[in-house]
Amino acid sequence: DIVVTQSPLSLPVTPGEPASISCRTSQSPLHRNGNNFLDWYLQKPGQSPQLLIYLGSNRASGVPDRFSGSGSGTDFTLKISRVEAEDVGVYYCMQGLQTPYTFGQGTKLEIK
Amino acid sequence: EVHLVESGGGLVQPGGSLRLSCAASGFTFSTYWMHWVRQVPGKGLVWVARTNEDGTTINYADSVKGRFTIYRDNAENTLYLQMMSLRAEDTALYYCVRDLAGKDSYWGQGSLVTVSS
Numbered sequence: 117d118i119v120v121t122q123s124p125l126s127l128p129v130t131p132g133e134p135a136s137i138s139c140r141t142s143q144s145p146l147h148r149n150g151n152n153f154l155d156w157y158l159q160k161p162g163q164s165p166q167l168l169i170y171l172g173s174n175r176a177s178g179v180p181d182r183f184s185g186s187g188s189g190t191d192f193t194l195k196i197s198r199v200e201a202e203d204v205g206v207y208y209c210m211q212g213l214q215t216p217y218t219f220g221q222g223t224k225l226e227i228k
Numbered sequence: 229e230v231h232l233v234e235s236g237g238g239l240v241q242p243g244g245s246l247r248l249s250c251a252a253s254g255f256t257f258s259t260y261w262m263h264w265v266r267q268v269p270g271k272g273l274v275w276v277a278r279t280n281e282d283g284t285t286i287n288y289a290d291s292v293k294g295r296f297t298i299y300r301d302n303a304e305n306t307l308y309l310q311m312m313s314l315r316a317e318d319t320a321l322y323y324c325v326r327d328l329a330g331k332d333s334y335w336g337q338g339s340l341v342t343v344s345s
Contacts, residue, residue, distance in 0.1 A: 151328055157273075164271065164323060176331065208273055211328020215287040217263075217275040228269040 118143045118211050120160040122220035130228045135196040139224045144190055145172075153213040156185055156194045161220075165185070167171035168207075169194060201227055230254040232336030239342045244314050250307040250324030254295045255332075258302040263328040264309050265321035267338070274320075277309065278328070292318075300316070314318050314343045 126142040129135045145153045152172035155166040169185035172192060176183040179194040182197040196203060236248040250262070264276040276290045277298040286298055297310040307324055321338040 142339070143278040155329060155333070157333075166335070166339055167331075167333040170329075170331045170333065174331065210273070210329070215275070215278065216289045217278075217329060219275070222272050 117216055118145070118214065118218050119213055120209055120218050120220040122207075122209055122223050123224055125221060127198075127225045128228045129225060131201060132198050133223060135199050135203075137194045137207055137209075137225075139187070139192040139194070139220055141190045141192070141211050143213075145211040146189075152188065152192070153211060154185075154187065154192050154220045155173070155210045155212060156183075157208045157210065158203075158205050159208065160202075162193055163205075199225070205214065229311035230326070230334050232334060234322065234324050234336045234339035237322065238314050239344065240314055242315060242343055244343070245310070245312045246310040247311070247342060248315065248322055248341070248344070250336060252305045252308075252324075252326070257300075257305040258327050260326050260332070261328070261330070262298075262300060262307045263325040264298060264307075265323045265328065265335075266318075266341075267323065267327050268320045275328070276322070279307070289292060297345045311341070314341075317335075319331065319343045 121140045149218045151168045154172045156169035159165040173185045206224050208222050209220045230251045233251045240246050263278040279298050288312050300307045314315045323338045324333045324336040
C-alpha cells in the first residue's frame with residue numbers, strides 16, 4: 117500500500133496570512149499517462165469532505181484561486197495564499213493511483 | 229444539483245449484517261465509478277471499496293474483503309454496500325462517493341454504522 121504522510125498535523129494561521137501543508141507519499145502517484153493521482157480535500161466542521169485539488173495541481177470547480185496545489189515525485193504541497201475564516205477544517209491529501217486509495221492523517225487548520 | 233443520500237446505518241451486534249444504500253440524483257449515475265469511504269468520528273478517512281460504471285470491476289480494502297460486497301443498480305441510480313460478519317472496528321460513518329480521485333468527486337453526508345453488543 118502507498119503510505120501518505122502529511123505535515124503539520126495542526127496549523128494555526130492568522131487571517132490574511134499564507135498557509136502551506138505538505139504531503140509525502142511512499143511511492144510516486146504518477147500514472148503512465150503523466151498525471152499525478154494526488155488530491156486534496158477539505159472537511160469543514162460537521163461536513164463531508166469536499167474536493168479542492170485533483171491530479172496534484174488542478175483546482176476543482178468553484179474552489180477559490182487562493183488555493184493551489186503543486187509537487188512531483190513523492191512530495192506535494194497545498195498552499196493557501198491568504199487564509200480566510202471559512203478555510204478552517206481538516207485538510208486531507210489522498211493518493212488515487214492504486215487501490216487501496218490512501219489518505220494522509222489530516223491537517224487541522226485553525227484561525228489564531 | 230448533485231445529491232448522494234446514504235441510508236441503512238444503525239446499531240448492529242458483532243457478527244451481524246447490515247446493508248447501506250446510496251441514492252444518487254442530479255447526474256448520470258451509470259457513467260461514474262462509485263466508492264465507499266468510512267470515517268470513525270473524529271478520526272481520518274479510510275477507503276473501503278469501489279465499483280466501476282457497470283459493476284464489472286470491483287476492489288476492496290483488505291480489512292473488509294470477504295465480508296463486504298459493493299454493488300450497484302444503475303436502473304435505480306443506487307449504490308449498495310452489503311456488510312456481513314460485522315466487527316467493532318467497522319464502527320464508522322460510511323460515505324458514498326462519486327468519482328473519488330477524479331475531477332467530479334462528490335461525497336454524501338454519510339450513514340453511521342455502530343457495531344456493539
